[in-house]
Amino acid sequence: MNNDSSFRIVEELRTWIATAPPGAKLPSTRELVARHAASPVTVQRALRTLTTQGLIESRPGVGTFVRAVRTAQPLDYGWQTAALGSPQSHIPTGSATMRPTPPNTIALHAGYPNQELLPERLIRTALSRAARSSAAVTRSPVTGLPDLQAWFAAELAATVPVGVTPPTVGDVIVLPGSQSGLSSVFRALVGAGQPLLMESPSYWGAILAAAQAGVKVIPVPSGPTGPDPDELARAFEETGARAFYAQPNYANPTGAQWSRAGAQNLLDVVHAHGAFLVEDDWAHDFGITTDPSPVAALDDRGHVVYIRSLTKSVSPAIRIAAIIARGPARERIIADRGAASMYVSGILQAAALDIVTQPGWHTHLRGLRQQLRARRDLLIDSMNDHAPTAHLTGIPPGGLNLWYRLPDTIELPRFVRDCETNGVMVASGTEWFPAESAGSFIRLNYSGINPGTFPDAARIIGHVLTQAS
């Protein structure tokens, strides 16, 4: 009711303003209240809307006036073309996976788990506890709250085999999500113009961060158990690269997991080339049929720079992650973090720590495993039933996504558009390839929406595939 009245007042005033001279004084709030039989709150809301739209301005103690400068024409930003010059390289502005979902559309394109897969009760309790703690009013140390650093170090240390020195609290740098950590690592350890090896396909955000850092990405083909060590060795030798970005556990988009033996072989190649492995452990909490096995646990010589995110498992709103790095590399990364953001919100760190140290956290993770398994299998079954010409590249042992190859005759951009027109958003695989894609792929996320919609989604995908073939 109030919203309707405020809308009506806005419309009437807009009509009046359209013919009023700049600087004309609006009727007082009291007059507007009387004229529109509305409450003062409703009138104030209408005035705020008009202010936001740039049509009026209020001068405290004097009144509200029609703005003197009104935009009759589109604003001209042409001067920026000259000031900015050409971009260093073509950098995409974002990913289609971050697009909002229109109403009545089934969203399989996005990457974030549904609220029902989050530890909601733990989150709300932790946030209110953190709000009452000193973390709410103090600055966090640059590398993070010591107790949270200790938690990240201890989690990795728990998987370190005998004979390898575990990481320490001082090796941990807390981050506001791992995305900005990737940017820091690429800037600090690789640098503009230098080569970086990357599994292909790989996370679009890593490709984007590398492009933004001016790093030259060299793809290394990767399969269901990771890249071939000989192929990796050849890429190091041919390019002179000193860093390799990879996701050994539940890779986005394929869900691939390196085998134990494979991980050791690949790490040996990294050692032999005096290089860094940038290990992105984004899906550590999303094992379904296996447990994650960080490669960083096998290295105590500072070759592995480990990035562990809590964003998707704790809460996208709390968004905490950490880098574990040793030696001078750690110092370089801290210097970059200082320039990028100085420190991470202490209240969010305190809340994240609270959540992952509750007994309920492990109970939650056990339940999550079952739910992800049920969702993954339902989407696979639905696709088998309704879209049999889409080929699942492998049943992922963990993660949040399925990676399908479509028949080569499919024109991918059109397929994705047609799916959306018919009510399903899927992610075009093109974004996950650092160079040309090796076929027509789509990524389907099984964590983000109500699984009851999976059969309908698969039916639509199958229909669009049939139409397009």
Ligand SMILES: Cc1ncc(COP(=O)(O)O)c(C=O)c1O
């Ligand atoms: C592989 C991978 N790394 C990093 C990130 C970014 O994580 P965060 O949300 O912690 O910044 C994502 C997010 O989707 C991801 O898929």
